[in-house]
């Protein structure tokens with residue numbers, strides 16, 4: 001008995017685990033892999049696992065796939081399917097026909113039939129020139145995989161389940177070696193090594209969606225605009241342990257347009273993605289020298305937040321207090337809870 005490489009199924013990875021209350025499936029619990037395959041998979045993947053019997057389903061016998069796919073790759077493809085393609089989710093917990101044990105039996109059988117064993121490629125990111133990769137993709141790959149990775153005669157490479165479960169090394173290896181007995185050519189020798197890196201990096205860069213726009217980096221606002229509602233009465237915030245203020249009180253003060261300073265202690269990239277209204281970025285790793293001259297030294301509360309919720313904000317508060325700004329507080333819950341409560345968030349350059 002071979003050892004099972006499909007350990008992912010044992011880890012409780014929460015990918016939409018809506019368990020059916022009753023199992024409508026009354027299939028063979030003792031079925032062997034061959035009959036499970038014949039019943040559920042042969043329709044599209046072919047009687048001999050050769051692929052392309054229907055819906056351009058890929059080969060399930062190409063040795064390259066069984067050699068270099070990460071352990072969880074096949075498990076997830078079968079359990080969760082490839083949403084938006086003909087490959088359905090087969091796990092009972094997704095409403096499919098295969099119990100956990102049956103899926104084990106089936107995948108162990110498929111791997112045994114392939115005649116090869118996995119070689120666990122290193123899971124190190126592949127770096128390459130994404131723009132060059134985009135050109136290579138358009139010239140060499142789009143005809144089969146679709147101009148936007150939507151699939152065609154070949155699998156959808158923009159698929160979120162594929163990109164979440166395929167490692168860079170596996171993608172690169174697939175492109176370099178192709179898939180024996182299928183239309184997927186080996187590109188080693190056709191593309192040079194840096195082009196293989198480039199097209200791999202391009203595929204990875206689509207993980208956020210094929211049309212995901214490149215982030216537009218905006219300049220953060222001028223520190224001289226730190227004080228919000230400068231002419232209004234100060235925000236009165238109850239303080240816990242001389243240090244923490246509650247998200248609900250800060251949200252109420254903002255809604256009432258009270259005078260306040262909000263500082264974002266996270267990396268600038270996080271601030272770009274979304275921040276509390278009017279917050280100025282003061283990344284915890286930058287020091288506070290630049291901002292201190294712009295901060296009020298009166299009753300105005302200065303509230304610092306991060307996501308975590310206290311580490312980065314605590315560091316900035318300590319630095320500000322050391323610089324003589326004592327009405328400095330940590331937002332107790334952090335920005336993630338803030339957003340989860342539905343309190344306002346500004347995006348990018350918006351204040």
Ligand code: HEC
Pocket residue numbers: 051057058059060062136137140141142143144145153154155157162171174175179182183184185187199
């Ligand atoms: C002539 C058609 C064709 C071309 C051109 C082609 N592929 Fe493929 N590719 C396929 C097919 C078909 C498969 C599925 C293998 C099978 O049929 O079993 C595949 C599989 C793959 C896979 C594995 C996907 C998975 O679900 O496991 C990757 C990654 C891939 N191709 C990348 C590329 C890249 C990148 C290029 C361009 C450099 C490219 N392919 C060019 C036909 C093609």
Ligand code: HEC
Pocket residue numbers: 037040041042043044045054055056057058059060065074077078082085086087088090106151154155156157159162
């Ligand atoms: C209705 C047709 C259909 C059936 C039935 C079907 N598949 Fe698929 N399968 C597909 C298609 C199409 C794809 C490629 C999807 C894509 O574009 O990414 C796929 C992809 C896969 C992949 C990923 C392979 C790769 O190269 O990335 C695996 C593994 C797989 N199927 C296994 C199975 C197993 C096991 C069964 C039976 C339990 C099964 N499929 C039943 C159509 C089907």
